[in-house]
Structures are given as structure tokens and as C-alpha cells.
Amino acid sequence: MDIITQLQEQLSEIAMVAVNTFGTLQRDAPPDRLSSSYPDPLNPNPKPEEDAKPQVPAQPGAAPAQVQPPPAPPQPPALDLAEHPKAMSHALVLAAKRFDALVAALPLSSEEDQLKRIQELQAENEIVGLELQKQLEAAELELKQVEVLFNEATDNGINLKKPD
């Protein structure tokens, strides 16, 4: 793939990683405590209360900022909450670095340089084309001469052959 397409693909990858990061964090974020008058949703009380989990709307990105290790809930969510942002931000920075590397690999030159080079190449192409044509014509001429000589030689050969 040419480098500009690679750059464009890398750009979409950065966008995708960013969007996935925020989406995953928002989806997996645990509910946040609104105020001390409400019971803590992360800390379920000994006496079960059905209405004790105030769901805060759109509380994303708070997962990495919150340091409330839930005592009872199972282990995997706690690990995910810490690992996910790290892994995803790692991916984001990696994608951005790759973009920079691709930018550094761009073979850029000014427009005048390119146009000058094109004109030079066109002139050289003309010259080489003329030379090629000359050689071709000379070679075809020689081929015809050789054919004529060959025909003569074979005719003489046939004429000189002693009839049996």
C-alpha cells in the first residue's frame, strides 16, 4: 500500500482506538456515590436494600480515577478496571507513534523539483527513443540483407548440386 493510504489507515486506527477506549470505560464503569446521604452502591450493606443503588447517568472515565476497591464483589472486574485503561492508552500511544514514524518516512520534495525532474526525464526519454528507433531500423535492414544473401546462397546451392 502506498504511504499516503497507510497514513490514512493509521489515522482511522487512532480514531478507532480512542473511541473504543472511551466506549469501554463508559460501559464498564461502576456506579459512583452521589452523596454521603445515599448508601454506597459499591459497598452492599449486610441488610440488602433494593433501592440502595443510585445509578449516576453517564459516569465514564471515573473508573481509573476511583480508588474504591469493593470488598465483596468478584475479582475479575477489579483487575479489568485497572488493566483496561492502561492497555488501551498504551495502544493509543502506539498508534500515534506509528503515525509519526510514517510521517517521517514520507519522501517529500517540492513541486518545482518534481516538475524539473519530469522535464529532464522526458527529454532523456526522447533521446533514448530516437536511438532505439535507429538501432531497430539498422537491425531490420541487416536482417533483410542477410535474408537476401541466404536466399541467393540456397539457390546457388540447389543449382550447383549434381543431379543424381
Next chain:
Amino acid sequence: MATSAYPPPPPYYRLYKDYEQDPSSAPEPPPPIDGNYKVFGVEREINEVLPSLESRQLYPKGPNIDFKKQLRTLNRELQLHILELADILVERPSQYARRVEDISLIFQNLNHLLKSLRPHQARATLIHMLESQIQRRKQAIEDIKQRREEAQKLLGESLLVLDGSQTN
């Protein structure tokens, strides 16, 4: 304009029935189009230019844009804005819209820069094609010269052989 879901192929193939026997009986290929043309109901021009970003352009305008520097600067800005968005979502989640708009603006600028590099790429491709054509032609010239020399040598040798056998 026929708009069926699976249109049949165009009926021009019938005109080429006798192409094997008589290549001139079939019509010539159509000439290149000049001016505007229609594709799938959309009208386009032949020399399409990239529409400019106008007021939404973040990088400085001017005749010579340092593409690499601008691309790198915009990349850094993008990262900063993503970080800002994360912060905003933590502290003031309801104000995400402005940040998201900024990020999409940066993406638009980046894509515009990349698209404006395409003419440069086209010229570079042209240069490459000319170079390879010159290379091929030079190679052909060398080949022809070599063959001619070989043929001359063979002729000379055969002449010697004939002369030798004649004087015998």
C-alpha cells in the same frame, strides 16, 4: 435511466461477433470524455480539485506547507485533545460536546492535509514510470546492439569458411 437491482450487461458484445476474422468490423473504443460526466446519477467533473477547509483550517495557509511538521503538530494536538476529553468526562461530563467537535475538526484537518498530498504522489508515480521506461529502452538498445554484433561476427566467420573452401 434504467434502475433495476441487477441490470443485465450492456448489449455491445454483439457488435464484436466477427472480431477474430475482421478486427475492423467492430467499433473502436469510445474516446476519453471531455467535460462533465454522470456516474450513478451523480455528476462529476474531470479535473476534480479538493475543496478547501476555509474557516476550519487549523494549519497556516500559504504556498509552501511543511507537511511533515504540520502533520506531526496536528497529531500532538489530537493526543492532547483526547486527554482533555478524558478529563472533561471525569469532572464535567455534560460538556463533552465541544471537545468532541474539536477532535473531529482536527481529524478533518489531518485528512485534508493527506488528501492534498495526492497530486505530489501522482507526480512521483509519473517520474517513476518515466525512469523505468528509460531503463527498459536502454536495455533494449543494448540487446539489439549485442545481437547485431553477434550476427556480424557469424557472417564474417562464415565468409572465411566459404573463402577457405573456395580456394581449395
